[in-house]
Amino acid sequence: MKNTSAVKNKSGVSLSLLLLGLVLALLVLSIVLFGCNKPSPTLIETYYEIDLSYDGGNVVELAETVVYQNNTNTPLTSIAFRLYPNAFKEGASASPFVGDALNQYNSAGKFGGIEVLSVKINRLNLDFVICGTDNTVLEVPFDLQCGDTAVVDIECVITLPHDNHRLGKNQSAINLTGFYPVLCTLGENGWRKDDYHHFGDPFVHDTASYSVSISHPAEYVVAGSGQKTEVPSKDDSSKQTSFYIEHIRDFALVLSKDFKLASASAKIGQGVNVDYYYTEDSSPDTTIALAVDALEEFSKAFGDYPHPSYTLVCTDFVAGGMEYGALSLVGRPDLDAIVHETAHQWWCGIVGSDQISAPWMDEGLAEFSSAYYHRLKGDETGYNKRLRVARTEYAKWSKLSSVGFDGVMNKPIYNFLTEGEYVAVTYRKGAVLFDTLLQIMGEDAFLSALRDYVAENTFAMASQKDLIDAFEGRHAGISNVISSFVEGKDK
Numbered sequence: 001m002k003n004t005s006a007v008k009n010k011s012g013v014s015l016s017l018l019l020l021g022l023v024l025a026l027l028v029l030s031i032v033l034f035g036c037n038k039p040s041p042t043l044i045e046t047y048y049e050i051d052l053s054y055d056g057g058n059v060v061e062l063a064e065t066v067v068y069q070n071n072t073n074t075p076l077t078s079i080a081f082r083l084y085p086n087a088f089k090e091g092a093s094a095s096p097f098v099g100d101a102l103n104q105y106n107s108a109g110k111f112g113g114i115e116v117l118s119v120k121i122n123r124l125n126l127d128f129v130i131c132g133t134d135n136t137v138l139e140v141p142f143d144l145q146c147g148d149t150a151v152v153d154i155e156c157v158i159t160l161p162h163d164n165h166r167l168g169k170n171q172s173a174i175n176l177t178g179f180y181p182v183l184c185t186l187g188e189n190g191w192r193k194d195d196y197h198h199f200g201d202p203f204v205h206d207t208a209s210y211s212v213s214i215s216h217p218a219e220y221v222v223a224g225s226g227q228k229t230e231v232p233s234k235d236d237s238s239k240q241t242s243f244y245i246e247h248i249r250d251f252a253l254v255l256s257k258d259f260k261l262a263s264a265s266a267k268i269g270q271g272v273n274v275d276y277y278y279t280e281d282s283s284p285d286t287t288i289a290l291a292v293d294a295l296e297e298f299s300k301a302f303g304d305y306p307h308p309s310y311t312l313v314c315t316d317f318v319a320g321g322m323e324y325g326a327l328s329l330v331g332r333p334d335l336d337a338i339v340h341e342t343a344h345q346w347w348c349g350i351v352g353s354d355q356i357s358a359p360w361m362d363e364g365l366a367e368f369s370s371a372y373y374h375r376l377k378g379d380e381t382g383y384n385k386r387l388r389v390a391r392t393e394y395a396k397w398s399k400l401s402s403v404g405f406d407g408v409m410n411k412p413i414y415n416f417l418t419e420g421e422y423v424a425v426t427y428r429k430g431a432v433l434f435d436t437l438l439q440i441m442g443e444d445a446f447l448s449a450l451r452d453y454v455a456e457n458t459f460a461m462a463s464q465k466d467l468i469d470a471f472e473g474r475h476a477g478i479s480n481v482i483s484s485f486v487e488g489k490d491k
Contacts, residue, residue, distance in 0.1 A: 044067055044069045044149060045207065045208060045209055045246070045247070046066065046067065046068050046069070046183060046206065046207075046208035046209070047066070047067040047208060047209045047210075047211075048064065048065070048066050048180070048182075048208055048209070048210045048211070048212070048251070049064070049065040049066075049210075049211045049212075050062065050063075050064045050065075050180055050210070050211070050212045050213070050251070051063045051064070051213050052212070052213065052214040052215065052253075053214070053215045053216075054174070054214060054215070054216045054217075054220075054255070055216075055217065056216070056217045056220070058110070058159060058160050058162075058169065059157060059158065059159055059160070060157075060158040060160065060176070060179070061156075061157055061158075062154075062155070062156045062157070062158060062179075062180060063153070063154070063155050063156075064152075064153070064154045064155075064156070064180055064181060065151065065152070065153050065154075066151070066152040066154070066181075066183065067149065067150075067151050067152075068149065068150050068152060068183060069147070069148070069149040069150075070144045070145065070146055070147065070148055070149070070150075071147070072146065072186060073146060074146065075143065075144065075145045075146060076142075076143070076144040077141065077142070077143055077144075078139050078140060078141050078142055078191070079121070079139070079140050079142050079144065079150060079152060079183070080137055080138065080139040080140070080183070080184040080191035080193070081137070081138040081139075081154070081181035081182060081183055081184060082136060082137060082138075082178075082181070082182050082183075082184055083114050083116070083130070083132075083135065083136050083137060083138050083181060084136060084167070084178035084179070084182075084196065085112050085113055085114035085158055085159075085167055085178070085179060086113050086114055086134050086135045086136045087134055087136055087196035088111055088112035088113065088161045088163075088165075088167055088168070089111050089112065089113040089134065089135075090111040092134040092196075093133060093134055094133050094134055094136075094195040094196040094197060094198075095134070095196065095198060096165050096166070096196070096198050097163075097198070098198040110161055110162035111159075111161050112158070112159045112160050112161035112167060112168065113158075113159050114156050114157070114158045114159070114179075114181075115156060115157045115159075116128065116130065116138055116154065116155070116156050116181070117155040117156060117157065118153075118154070118155045119138070119140050119152065119153070119154050119155075120152070120153040120154075121140060121142050121150050121151065121152050121153075122150060122151055123151070123153075126140055126141070126142065127140075127141070128140045128141075129141075131193070132193045132195075133193075133195045133196070134195075134196065136193075136195075136196060137184065137191075137193045138154075138181055139191070140152070154181050156180075156181065158179055160174065163318075164316045164317055164318050165317075165318055166178055166322060167179055170316045171316060172256055172258055172279045172315055172316045173254050173255060173256040173258075173259075173279070173315040173316060174220075174254065174255040174256070175254055175315070175317065175329070176252065176253040176254065176255070177250070177252040177253070177254075177322070177324060177329070178203070178250070179253075180251070182205060182250065183205075183206070183208075185204045185205065185206055185461075192204060194356050195414070197413050197414060198419075199413070199416075199419035199422055200355070200356075200359055200413035200416075200419075200422055200426075201322075201355045201356075201359065201413075202355070202356055202413060203249075203250065203355055203356070204352075204354050204355055204356055204461075205249040205250050205352070206249065206352070206461065207247045207248060207249055207352070207459045208247075208248070208249075209244075209245065209246040209247065209248075210225065210226065210243070210244065210245050210246075210248065210251045210325075211242070211243075211244050212224065212225075212226075212242065212243045212244075212251060212253070213240055213241070213242040213243075214240070214241055214242075214253065214255075215238060215239070215240050216238065216239060216240075216241065216255060217237070217238055217239075218232060218233070218236055218237055218238050218239050219257045220239075220255045220256065220257055221255070221256060221257070221259035221261070221277065222239075222241040222253060222254070222255050223253070223254045223255075223256075223259065223275070223277040223311055223313045223327070224241070224243040224251070224252065224253045224254070224311065224327065225243060225245050225248060225251045225252050225253075225311065225324060225325045225326045225327045226243040226244050226245025226248075226251075226307075226309060226325075226326060227243065227244055227245065227273075227308060227309050228241065228242070228243050228275075228309075229241070229242045229243075230242075245307065245309075245325060245326055246307075247306065247307075247459050248307075248324075248325025248326055248349065249325055249348070249349060249352060250324050250325050251324070251325055252324035252325070252327050252329065254277065254313045254315060254329065256277070256279060256315060258279045259277045259278070259279060259315075260277070260278055260279070260281075260284065261275060261276065261277055262275075262276040262278075262284045262285065262287075262288045263275050263276070263288070264276075264288050264289070264292050265292070266292045266295045266296050266299075266305070266310070267296055268295060268296060268299045268304050268305050269304055270308075271308075272295060272305060272307070272308060272309065272310055273308065273309045273310070274288060274291055274292050274295065274309070274310050274311075274312070275309070275310075275311050275312070276288040276291060276311075276312045276313075276314070277311070277312070277313045277314070277315075278313075278314040278315070278333065279314070279315055279316075280314075281314060281333045283333075284333075287312070287314070287333040287338070288312070290335060290338055290339070291310070291312045291328075291338055291342060293377075294338065294339045294342040294343070294373060295310055295342060295345075297373060297376045297377070298342065298343060298345075298346060298369065298373070300376075301372075301376060301447060301450070302346050302369075302447075302450050302451060302454050303346075303350075303451055303454040303455065303458075305345060305346075305350075306350060306458070307326045309326060310326055310327070310328075310342075310345070311326060311327040311328070312327075312328050312330070312338065312341075312342075313327065313328070313329050313330070314330050314331070314332065314333050315329070315331075316331070317329055317330065317331040318331065319331060320334065320336075320337040320340070321337040321338070321340060321341040322341065323341050323344030323345065323348055323349065323366075325349060326345070326349070328341035328342060328344070328345075329341070336370055336386075339369070339370040339373045340366050340367065340369070340370040341366075343365070343366040343369035343370055343373075344362065344366045346365075346369070346454060347361070347362040347363075347365040347366045347369065348362040348366070350454060350457075350458055350459065351453060351454055351457045351458065351460070351462050352457075352459075352460060352461040352462060353461065353462050353463075353467075354461070354463075355413075356412055356413055356414075357411075357412045358409075358410060358412075358464055359412075359413055359422070359426045360409040360410070360425065360426040360429070360430045360433075360486070361462070361464065361467060363426040363427050363430055364409070364426060364427065364429070364430015364431060364433060364434060365430070365434060367390070367427040367428070367430055367431040368430065368431040368433075368434035368435060370386070371383050371386035371387055371390070371431060371435075372438075374386070386431075387431065387432065387435050389428075390427075390428040390429075390431040390432050390435075391428070391432055393423075393424055393428045394424050394425070394428040394429045394432060396424070397420065397421055397424035397425070398424075400421075403417070404417055405417065405421060406488050407425060407429065407488035408425070408486075408487060408488035409425055409426065409429060409430065409433075409485060409486045409487075409488065410464065410486045410487060429485065432485075433482065433485040433486075436481060436485070437449075437471060437478060437481065437482070440475070440478065440481065441471070441474065441475045441478060445474045445475055446474075448474050449470045449471040449473065449474040449475070450470070452470045452473060452474065453466065453467055453470035453471075456470065464486070467482075468482050468483075
């Protein structure tokens, strides 16, 4: 198995050793400059180097190096990672395959998972614990003081489920999302170990930089987050495809033997390269033009898209779409899905929020933005039509109070009765909330509030208070309107 720690630079020194040496040098410098009793200044954004090997079967080998600095004010006694593939194991209690979904998403009945083979921190082999519901957490006991940095090396083997879900192998592609050990987010009580969930997005991630390389049979084309390079083997039987990107919350890959590619450029800053990978699309030029236009319009409305590339992937996928760092996955080339997922590059990507405890923050804004795109294009009719649909869909659910529906937006995904109620409250009611703010505040003040929200929370994790404060700063008293929606008092 190929090991990241064994990849050599030209001088023959391992990458992990180089990283460790750099970290130690920076820490020594910080002690000299700032004193032994004070935390180091923030020096390093979390960095992932991931080396993958895939031979076309059901298994992916993974070697990962993570450079993590404790930038909190609290010493840590462990480092914890999410192991999302274990939610795809047979018999998992918090699984994407619930009820009819087992037949719908996983008709072959082949499940997946991830096996951790070894863990090193600062080049020392360490014992580790696999814990959390369905063994979806890897925790390594390790003392890490404030400002200290750890270089973590992890080796794993991933078994791919056969499905058309976020992770898995299907007839047209291999979806590799949520596939690698990713750092848990720190909460008030330590590392968060939230359960997976069969609907919604049970993910809360801080930003990081990624360097990812995958060795694979030459017939596969690979789409991924970030800027891409390819190197064929000497006999052309295989390829190594690599990606690099900074400041994203999650990295994604999709492989297919059938991918076709369309490329274009968005007029944002120095230019943004847009790649569109698809297996079936009767009008790919129209599709990529839409993705480019959505990027440009949202950049003008909310603030510039910050990455040099954006990737849209259309393949066999159970949901309408799913957002990842600088990449959107859609199940078909549908206008609303593409615009919605592109909007998530702002509402989730640039500005993070708690998708588990407050899913309305990103989904409500993305749903509103997908309607607002039409208004930005001068299509008031298209905008109003989508808001009418949102109001109608929410109204249907609001009549079900007898079975427990309460309309409260401020609750975790686990507290929604069904996926239908979740969509009605977080997407539909969320869109209506932001349309209401637009009507009350006027377009200039409304857009100024959203730009403030982006500017103040770029690459950060925004709270509900952060969002409310941005609007209150542009229109005194508007927080009462937001609270009436969020707490369910609008009925």
